[in-house]
Structures are given as structure tokens and as C-alpha cells.
Amino acid sequence: MSDREIDRLLVERVREGDKQAFGLLVDKYRRKLLRLLSRMVRDPDEIEDIAQETFIKAYRALPQFRGDAAFYTWLYRIGVNTAKNYLATRGRAMPTVSDQAMNDEDEPDERLVAKDIGTPESELLSKQMVMAVTEAVEALPEELREAITLREIEGMSYEEIAETMACPIGTVRSRIFRAREAIAAKLRPILGTPEDRRW
Amino acid sequence: MKSVTTNSMHTPAPAQAHEADALAVSALVDGELDDALARPLLRRLAPGGPERECFREYSLIGDTLRGLDHDMPDLTNRVMAALEGEPTLLAPMRKPHRQRPALWLAAAAVAAITWGLWSAGPSPESPASLAANPNATPAMAANAPGNVMPYLAAHQDFAQAVVSPPEMRFTRVTLAGTGQ
Numbered sequence: 082m083s084d085r086e087i088d089r090l091l092v093e094r095v096r097e098g099d100k101q102a103f104g105l106l107v108d109k110y111r112r113k114l115l116r117l118l119s120r121m122v123r124d125p126d127e128i129e130d131i132a133q134e135t136f137i138k139a140y141r142a143l144p145q146f147r148g149d150a151a152f153y154t155w156l157y158r159i160g161v162n163t164a165k166n167y168l169a170t171r172g173r174a175m176p177t178v179s180d181q182a183m184n185d186e187d188e189p190d191e192r193l194v195a196k197d198i199g200t201p202e203s204e205l206l207s208k209q210m211v212m213a214v215t216e217a218v219e220a221l222p223e224e225l226r227e228a229i230t231l232r233e234i235e236g237m238s239y240e241e242i243a244e245t246m247a248c249p250i251g252t253v254r255s256r257i258f259r260a261r262e263a264i265a266a267k268l269r270p271i272l273g274t275p276e277d278r279r280w
Numbered sequence: 281m282k283s284v285t286t287n288s289m290h291t292p293a294p295a296q297a298h299e300a301d302a303l304a305v306s307a308l309v310d311g312e313l314d315d316a317l318a319r320p321l322l323r324r325l326a327p328g329g330p331e332r333e334c335f336r337e338y339s340l341i342g343d344t345l346r347g348l349d350h351d352m353p354d355l356t357n358r359v360m361a362a363l364e365g366e367p368t369l370l371a372p373m374r375k376p377h378r379q380r381p382a383l384w385l386a387a388a389a390v391a392a393i394t395w396g397l398w399s400a401g402p403s404p405e406s407p408a409s410l411a412a413n414p415n416a417t418p419a420m421a422a423n424a425p426g427n428v429m430p431y432l433a434a435h436q437d438f439a440q441a442v443v444s445p446p447e448m449r450f451t452r453v454t455l456a457g458t459g460q
Contacts, residue, residue, distance in 0.1 A: 082308075082311065082313055082314065082315045082318040082319075083311045084310075084311035085311075086311070086315075087308065087311060087318065087322070089373075090318070090319065090322060091322065092373065093372070093373050094322070094323075095369060096369050096370075096371045096372055096373055097369075097370070097372050098368045098369060098370055100360075100363055100366075100368060100369075101326065101327060101360075102322075103359075103360070103363065104327060104356055104359075104360050105322075105325055105332075105335065107355065107356045107359050107360070108335070108336055108339060108356050109339055111351070111352070111355050111356060112340075112343045112348040112349075112350065112351050113343070113348055115348075115350055115351065115352060115355075116348055116350065119350065125352075128352075129352050129355060129358075132352070132355055133355065133358050133359055133362065136355075136359045137359065137362055137363065137366070140363055140366060140369075141366065143369055143371070144369060144371035146373075147373075148373060203350075203351065203352060203353075204350075206351075206353075207349050207350055207351060210340070210344055210349065210351075211344060211349045214341060214344045214345060218345070229345070230345075232310060233341070233342045233345040233346060234345055234346065238312070239307075239310065239312045254303065254306070254307055254312065255303070257306060257310070258302065258303045258306040258307075261306055261337070261338050261341055262302065264341050265337045265338070265341065268337065268340070268341070269337075272337075272340075274333065274337070
């Protein structure tokens with residue numbers, strides 16, 4: 082089941098009355114939306130308010146979501162419009178950049194990227210997380226590091242990784258899983274994940 | 281095809297079962313889990329459960345590696361709290377597979393109409409085809425059913441008005457050849 086199909090299934094569940102399924106979509110796209118909004122708005126509190134409003138508007142508009150476009154593409158449009166309206170009501174203008182530039186994950190316009198979009202505490206947490214993840218990836222055995230990098234950074238499918246690493250798909254799946262578990266083990270103390278929340 | 285499968289022939293120990301679940305969540309996050317396993321797993325991703333925690337951690341790791349390192353972890357809770365005041369949606373999506381019978385029916389109807397029109401049209405041996413064939417000979421026309429010739433003779437004037445010149449000439453030749 083592809084990523085897009087998973088989103089569609091989650092949307093289906095929300096539309097069938099399962100509100101909690103919407104929480105998965107929020108968890109999944111929260112950081113991406115925050116990054117988008119940080120290119121339009123500077124104030125962390127405003128970013129959080131706009132992000133919350135975007136998700137609530139998306140929830141209300143879900144009956145109109147036909148699934149022709151990817152869920153994030155649809156959410157992105159709602160986010161941009163919400164930010165525009167928010168700024169307009171306060172007499173402020175949007176940055177004069179194209180949608181493409183705002184959404185360009187590879188080469189973000191540095192003038193638009195807010196360096197700190199959270200509170201000092203959340204910024205500290207973010208830096209700790211980045212450091213922990215970086216160190217954990219560097220400490221991984223070569224085959225696990227390569228597998229997780231090809232997947233998460235290069236965006237390759239399991240099949241493509243299997244070809245690149247000359248190993249079966251099942252091995253790729255296992256290596257990515259083991260890499261994630263090793264990184265997650267370093268993150269849990271920072272995130273304060275209680276032991277009973279994990280197996 | 282991507283697939284994570286579980287062996288149903290034996291009951292795994294709890295630790296193995298948990299690892300199998302976490303492995304399935306990992307594949308789900310990557311969009312590489314079979315439909316048959318993905319659907320029930322998605323239903324088990326309840327808030328506070330171990331599968332959900334796994335999903336959250338793996339998503340966070342991926343986003344951090346891709347540079348999406350700024351987060352507001354409380355945002356999900358805020359959104360979900362705000363949604364408690366919202367009505368529950370009851371607007372099921374149209375499923376793509378339900379559209380398929382309609383498409384097949386439409387395609388079958390088009391095919392049937394096309395075939396019907398084609399088969400109702402002039403066949404190679406029909407009198408109309410003979411009349412339209414510039415290579416036809418009087419002998420060929422003579423083999424046509426006998427009741428066609430009076431019809432052609434009676435409608436000769438009308439045929440001149442609508443038929444293109446070569447066919448008109450053929451009609452005249454045919455009639456002349458049969459002595460009418």
C-alpha cells in the first residue's frame with residue numbers, strides 16, 4: 082500500500098466517523114506544514130495558531146476531498162490560504178515568492194526560512210533531536226546507515242534500495258527497521274517516552 | 281510486490297510478535313506494506329498504543345533526517361482537543377472499485393451500439409454496396425435480388441440528387457444493362 086493510499090485510507094476512516102484517524106495525519110504532516118508556514122510567518126505563536134486552524138479547516142473540508150490529489154497537496158493549499166487570510170486580516174503582506182519556492186524542499190529560499198519557529202524550549206529540543214539522530218546514524222553499521230539514508234534522504238523504494246545494495250527486499254526492510262530502532266533508542270530519553278508506551 | 285507477511289502456522293513469543301509489529305509499522309511508514317496487513321494495522325494505531333508510538337517515532341526520525349527538524353509536538357494534541365467540539369463526519373468516500381462496474385457497463389453499451397450500427401450497415405453483397413461500387417459490372421447487378429431493380433428505377437431521379445457522380449453513372453449503366 083503506497084503512501085498516498087495510506088493517506089486515502091485514513092481520510093476514508095475520518096469520513097466514516099473515526100476522528101482519531103485524523104490525529105495520524107496531523108502527526109504525519111505537522112512538521113512539513115510548520116516548515117511551509119515558517120516561510121510565510123515569523124512569529125512562532127502565530128505559526129502554531131495558523132497550523133492548528135489549517136488542520137481544523139482541513140477536517141471540516143474533508144467531505145469535499147475527492148482524493149484526486151495527494152492529501153498533502155490539498156492540505157498545503159489550505160495552509161497557504163489560511164496564512165494569507167491571517168496576514169490579510171492583520172494588514173500584512175505575504176512574502177513575494179511563488180508557491181514553488183515556498184514548497185521547494187531541496188532548495189528553500191533562505192530569506193524565507195525562519196531559523197527558529199518555536200519557543201526557546203522547543204528549539205532546544207529540536208537541536209537535541211537533530212544531534213541525537215545525527216550521532217545515532219553515524220554510529221550505525223555501514224549497511225544499516227546506507228539503507229536508512231537511501232530510504233529517508235534519497236526517497237528510494239525498497240525495490241530500488243535492494244537493487245542498489247544488491248540484496249533481497251526482505252533484507253532492506255529489516256535493515257531499515259533495525260536502523261530506525263537504533264535511532265529511536267537514542268531519541269527516547271530526549272522525548273521522554275515512557276517505557277510503557279513501547280513494547 | 282512489496283510485502284511483509286507473518287507466519288500464521290505458529291504463535292510467536294511476545295517479544296517476537298512485538299518486533300514483527302514494529303517491523304510492519306516501519307514498512308507502513310514507507311508505504312511498503314501489503315494492503316491486507318496495512319488496513320488492520322492502521323486500525324490498531326490508537327493513541328497511546330505501542331504501534332502508534334512506533335509510528336510517531338519513525339515519522340519523526342524520517343522528518344529529522346530530511347531537515348524537517350522544527351517541531352511543535354503539542355500541536356497534535358491541540359488539534360485533537362479542538363476537534364472534540366466538531367461534529368463527527370459521516371460522509372463516506374466513493375470507493376474506486378465501485379465505479380468499475382459502471383465503467384464496464386458503459387464500455388459494453390458503446391461496443392454493442394457500435395456493433396449494431398456496423399452490422400446494420402450495408403454488407404459487401406447488398407444492393408446498396410453494389411450501387412456504390414464503381415467497379416461493379418452489369419452482371420453483378422443482375423445477380424441482385426429481383427425486387428431491387430424496380431426500386432432503383434423508381435428512385436433514379438432522387439438518387440441523382442443525392443448520389444455522387446460516379447455512382448450515378450453506375451446506376452444508369454446498370455439500368456441500361458438490364459434493359460430498363
